[in-house]
Amino acid sequence: MNTAVTDLIEHSAIADWLGFSAEEDDSGLVYALAFDEKHIGNPLIRALHGGVISAFLEVAAQCELAARLGAGAGVKTVNLDIDYLTSSRAQPMRARARITRMGRRLAFVEATGWQAREDKPVAKAQFRLRIGAAD
Amino acid sequence: MTSHIHPSIGAMLNNARDWLTHEHSLFRSLNLEPTLFGKGKATFIVDLPEAFTGEGDMIHGGLMTIIMDSIFGLTVFTALEEIKPIATINLRIDYIATAKAGARAVCAAHCIAVNDDIAFVSGDLKIEDDGRLLATGSGAFMVGTRGPVKGSRL
Numbered sequence: 001m002n003t004a005v006t007d008l009i010e011h012s013a014i015a016d017w018l019g020f021s022a023e024e025d026d027s028g029l030v031y032a033l034a035f036d037e038k039h040i041g042n043p044l045i046r047a048l049h050g051g052v053i054s055a056f057l058e059v060a061a062q063c064e065l066a067a068r069l070g071a072g073a074g075v076k077t078v079n080l081d082i083d084y085l086t087s088s089r090a091q092p093m094r095a096r097a098r099i100t101r102m103g104r105r106l107a108f109v110e111a112t113g114w115q116a117r118e119d120k121p122v123a124k125a126q127f128r129l130r131i132g133a134a135d
Numbered sequence: 136m137t138s139h140i141h142p143s144i145g146a147m148l149n150n151a152r153d154w155l156t157h158e159h160s161l162f163r164s165l166n167l168e169p170t171l172f173g174k175g176k177a178t179f180i181v182d183l184p185e186a187f188t189g190e191g192d193m194i195h196g197g198l199m200t201i202i203m204d205s206i207f208g209l210t211v212f213t214a215l216e217e218i219k220p221i222a223t224i225n226l227r228i229d230y231i232a233t234a235k236a237g238a239r240a241v242c243a244a245h246c247i248a249v250n251d252d253i254a255f256v257s258g259d260l261k262i263e264d265d266g267r268l269l270a271t272g273s274g275a276f277m278v279g280t281r282g283p284v285k286g287s288r289l
Contacts, residue, residue: 013188014195038160041205042220049161050223051204055197077196079229087222087280 004066005029009059018056022063029067031060033093033113040090048088053123054080057095057111061127064097065107069131076133078106082125091115093122105131140174141216148172148212165202175214175246179206180263185236193233199260199270200228206242207256211276214246214254219279221254228272239263252278 005022009015019034033039033048033056041049058077065075093113100108106128113123140148164184171178181202189195204223211221234240244258257273 008190011190012195013186014197017186018197038164040159040161041208043159045220047222049201049204050208050226051197051201052161054200054204054226054228055195058197058200059195076233077230079227080196080200081225081227082200083225084223 002029002067004069004071005063007071008063008066012059014055015059018052018059020056020059022060028096029064031056031063031095031097033095035090035092045087046090048090048093050082050084050123053084053088053093053113054082054125056093057082057097057113057123057125058127060095060097060113061109061111061125061129064099064109064111065129065131068099068102073131074133075107076130078128078130080125080127082123084123085121088122089115094118100126103131107131140172140213143218144212144215147218148209151209161201162205165205167205170241171243172213175210176244177206177210177213178241178243179209181240181242183234183236183238183240188236192236194236196228196230196233196270199230200226200272202240202242203228203244203258203260203270203272204274206244207258207272207274208276210244210246210256210258211249211254211278214249215278222277222280224253224275224277226272226274228270230270231268234262234267234269240269249278254278 021032039052095113097111109127166182168180187198247255254276260270
């Protein structure tokens with residue numbers, strides 16, 4: 001595992017709150033959001049909170065950039081668009097992230113999360129991230 | 136549309152308030168405090184807890200999205216005439232600035248319209264002390280989603 005990715009996860013309180021982890025397979029990095037009661041948005045429908053899903057995909061996108069750029073690249077998310085494609089269940093979620101375009105000062109990253117099957121995505125998000133940010 | 140929250144929605148939101156502030160661990164940790172509740176608009180003061188920092192003592196953007204999705208959803212309820220389940224279709228969030236954990240923030244949201252079972256919401260998040268803008272966002276919500284739900288998505 002890339003040390004920049006493990007460092008990012010270890011030093012991020014929100015990654016800990018999310019129960020975030022990363023592992024590597026033949027196609028690249030796979031990220032996981034552990035299931036926890038506190039990730040539930042509405043107890044009546046027992047679905048994950050949409051904001052929690054977005055936060056998970058954002059950390060995944062940042063890890064994907066850390067894997068490419070190494071530690072200390074000064075990555076800061078500028079903005080995001082997220083589509084909730086289908087309802088989520090009270091289960092863990094997995095995700096992959098893909099760098100659409102890597103510039104000198106800006107990166108575009110797409111992250112896709114799924115639960116039962118990778119070909120049935122639950123949410124898909126686009127992130128634009130500033131590289132080499134001042135703080 | 137009347138200008139007041141429908142009584143059945145008001146009763147549901149009152150029940151939800153107890154649940155939000157006592158039962159639900161995510162919302163309890165955000166320490167949600169409503170300061171304005173009207174038809175189609177809501178403003179809440181929230182904590183920015185240390186558990187949601189990225190690197191160092193600055194909060195992660197994900198926390199801002201969690202707060203805005205939550206308050207946007209609540210705002211949709213204030214605009215409805217009867218209790219229906221809702222689901223987020225999509226969100227767009229701009230992170231203008233970040234903040235130190237421990238600060239309190241104000242999230243103000245406005246339900247622009249509910250048309251053909253789609254609710255449109257926009258809002259922003261500011262530091263409570265000095266009004267510094269942290270994030271702006273907008274989202275669309277499906278009203279009356281299918282499924283076993285009889286209550287709120289809260």
